[in-house]
Amino acid sequence: MQSNKQSDGPSQPITLYNAGDRYQMIVSEINEIEKSVDALKENAHPGVFDIFIHLSMLKTAASGASEIFGSAKPKMFSPKSIRMLTNLEKLVVELREIVKDARAELLPEKS
Secondary structure (H helix, E strand, O other): OOOOOOOOOOOOOOOOOOHHHHHHHHHHHHHHHHHHHHOOOOOOOHHHHHHHHHHHHHHHHHHHHHHHHOOOOHHHOOHHHHHHHHHHHHHHHHHHHHHHHHHHHHOOOOO
8 A cells, every 4th residue: 555645745634733833934944945956057058947937836835925924823723724725735745855866857967
């Protein structure tokens, strides 16, 4: 039987108690991804532009979530906002893997 759980993602679900910390982890992961993507700027590969678009959309979503999770007040969290944060976290993990693969393919000596 196969598990649908991703090996690179967090093992614990997001709850009311850890949502603020998880949001901060997501923001720091986006910043790390941005640093990795900066090395790809000089490549004229069409996929690099798509990565930049994906990264900018994630940064926009994270900044929008800061209204809720930036204060780290659990009373402001709702099931809908927890689901949104969970989905954002999944998208960040996916982008991290995409950037890792792109760097390995386009910058093999720097990976």
